[in-house]
Amino acid sequence: MKKFLVLLMLAIPAGMFAQQKFGYVNSAEIIQVMPEFEKAQKELQDLEKMYTDEFNSMRTELEKKGTEFEKLQQDSAPENILKRRYEELMQLDERLRQYSQEVTTNLQQAEQEKMIAIQKTLRDALDVVGAEGGFVCVFDLSGGIPFINKNLCEDVTMKVRAKLGIPANAVPALPQPQSK
Numbered sequence: 439m440k441k442f443l444v445l446l447m448l449a450i451p452a453g454m455f456a457q458q459k460f461g462y463v464n465s466a467e468i469i470q471v472m473p474e475f476e477k478a479q480k481e482l483q484d485l486e487k488m489y490t491d492e493f494n495s496m497r498t499e500l501e502k503k504g505t506e507f508e509k510l511q512q513d514s515a516p517e518n519i520l521k522r523r524y525e526e527l528m529q530l531d532e533r534l535r536q537y538s539q540e541v542t543t544n545l546q547q548a549e550q551e552k553m554i555a556i557q558k559t560l561r562d563a564l565d566v567v568g569a570e571g572g573f574v575c576v577f578d579l580s581g582g583i584p585f586i587n588k589n590l591c592e593d594v595t596m597k598v599r600a601k602l603g604i605p606a607n608a609v610p611a612l613p614q615p616q617s618k
Contacts, residue, residue, distance in 0.1 A: 458574045461567075461594040465560055466580035468599055470610030474559060478552035485548060489541040496537060500530045563601040567594050 469475050507523045568576050576594055596606060 459572055460591040461571065461573045461576040462579055462588070462591050463564060463576055463593070463595045463598055464579045465557075465564075467610065468560060468595060468602070468604070469556060471599070471604050471608040472556060472560070472602060473604075474556050478549075478556060482545070482549055482552065486545060489545070493534070493537060493541065496530070496534050500527070500534060503527055503530060559602070560598070563598050564594075567597045567601055571597065 503523070504527060507520070507527055510520060510523060564576060567573075571592070571594065573592075573594070577591070599606065599608075
């Protein structure tokens with residue numbers, strides 16, 4: 439009788455566990471087809487182009503002043519003029535370097551801010567799907583989970599996509615080569 443009670447005590451939690459629902463999702467796949475992601479990619483490309491145009495303008499100015507400086511050297515201009523023009527060139531070059539560093543930082547920050555907003559939208563949809571489906575836990579396949587028994591879990595990727603209004607047949611766009 440004692441053994442029977444011990445087995446019964448062990449069987450109850452196992453039975454309760456078997457009734458729990460677990461799901462999994464592939465957030466990387468969803469993010470790639472979210473309209474917000476496509477919009478963010480376009481905005482980042484536009485921002486990068488704006489920065490590139492400004493950088494090229496500054497570089498053109500530096501090259502022009504460099505050519506003028508070389509002409510002054512060939513014309514044997516006075517030392518004080520050469521020194522002043524050389525200092526101007528060095529200041530322009532330093533501004534160009536600083537601008538390049540600022541651009542890199544600004545682009546990274548803009549991308550991070552956009553991804554945080556996209557991830558929040560995804561997380562909100564996942565919360566709704568999880569609550570509506572009665573899931574105890576939903577694992578993210580793109581998060582490096584080493585093993586998920588797909589027979590004991592439900593794939594909720596399509597439910598999350600539906601909650602976000604993403605068509606089932608939408609596929610991620612291939613990355614476009616970036617021109618420099």
